[in-house]
Amino acid sequence: MIKIKNEKQINELCEKYQITLRFANWNYLAKELVHYQKGEIIAICGENYDRLFFLVKGSIRFTCVADNYEEYFFFDAYNNGLFGEVEYLLNIPSITQSEAIEDCDCIVIPINKNRKFLDNDLIFQNFLGQVLARKYNELRDSYMNAKVFSLRTRLAAYLINNANCDTNISNLTQISKILRCSYRQLLREFKFFCEVGCLEHLNKKGKYKIANYEKLEAYTREEV
Template sequence: MRLIQNDDLKRQFIAEWGYDHQFSFDVVQAAQLYLFPAKSIIVRAPDRPRDLLYLVKGKTKLYDTLANGKVALIDFFTPPCFIGEMELLDPESPSFTVQAIEDCWCLALPMATYREQLLRDTTFLRRVCQYLGRKNTRNIKTFSQNQAFTLSQRLAGFILLTANNDVYEEKHTQVAQYLGVSYRHLLYVLADFVKQGVLEKVGHHYLVQRPDVLARLAREVDWAPTTAERE
């Protein structure tokens, strides 16, 4: 994580994503801008996030480490979206790990300083309620998509979402669990993509050679990650 002391860039992100419209008080001066490099941990469970973050550039994934040591993918997020809103609203809520898929830029408000003000801010609370509602809808849609669409369609969208600079390297066991399929079935479809020239296997990862083919397969599957309301 690196603090970016560039007021012009910070104001650009604020204007681009309507960050100031998420609150009823002036956050332009209060907010800080952070850069999280690709693959770095933004929030590491069970630690609580120090800041209320607002993702303005990049892609992240949310996952949980289970009691048996296995890692379960939960969701993916792209701009604009809050990170840490549940921990702000409910100090007793469980914390999950958030990792940057690619370089991520976040606006941040220190929770220790602004917690009480945020919890009294009706504009912010309304935005968060809308955002959490969309998160719930996203989870329901993911469940229904796992039953309604072929694995080729869903995996195509998943690869486009999680690839960084056309490099796809998610762990097969985690992906199979997230997509609700067997490990063998997942490997079969990946091998078919390689055979068709859509992917190229290089070591333990894949290079996306035909993003147009993946996009066509995924077109009927809504893979838009959860985002906050934008004005």
Template structure:
């Protein structure tokens, strides 16, 4: 994590996200800009953060670990989003980690200096409640899809959402984690798509050959 001393860039993100509108009072003097490199943790499972972060640029994944140590994907964020608000506000150890999967910029508010201010800000608390409710609804829907839809359907959706000009290039280990499956199972399904003419492998990427078929079987996964 690195504090970014660039007022022009900070003002750019303030204007793009409208972050000041979620507070009752002008918080401009109380917010800071931070950057995280790919692979860095914004929040560590079990470790309380001294900052409340708002994702303003880049992409992060949220995941936790089961009692057996298995990684369990929770969600993906790639737009303006408040992160770890419950744990940061109430000083609770996070039950999940947030990791940057690209270069990330966050606006941060010091909990040491401004926790009481936020606790007494009705507009901010309303925003937080709405954000939590929407997130819970999305996670419930995604969990049902994971439980009841086949990997073929979920992978088809993932490929269509992440392909550019019908080219799918993605770290398959990461893809397996996001789809809550094993790397071996994922590879079997991808190879099946290739052998039946749905995809074509070219080096390290895959070209979509039968987009109609993938669209027909795709799950409705909104947050990946």
């Protein structure tokens, strides 16, 4: 983590991403520009979380760890994304682990230093409501799809729609993110499809190809 002490750059980024418009008392808020390197952990689940973040460059991955210690993808934040709002509103430790998946810059607003201004800022509170409503709607759609269709069915449908018999399948991390499952869960499903002859595991580690398109397509239907 590197704090960038450049007031001009902070103001330019806040104007560019319209962050200043999210607050009635922007000029009174303590804030800083922070750079995180690729692979750096920004927050650990359960640790005290006294910051609001506006992501202005790069992307950050958020994951949750279940009781069985499997890691589950939660969501990725990209430019102009806000995070830390749940911890701010409920005054609780971090509910996710966040990691920079590429070099990124954030406008960071310390919560305790700014609590009085934030709590009484109607423009900011309205903005928070919109952010939470949008995230809830996106997660609701993902949750409903996960409940209605099994991971096996969703994986088969994804492969049918995004690969063919001549395509090598290697982006397993990205696929687990899209299907909202752990990497370990995804590997189990790939192993199953190899065992039943739908996929072929190539010699190169982590690479697969479709061995039987019609058979794989049958698994897009739940009754299989």
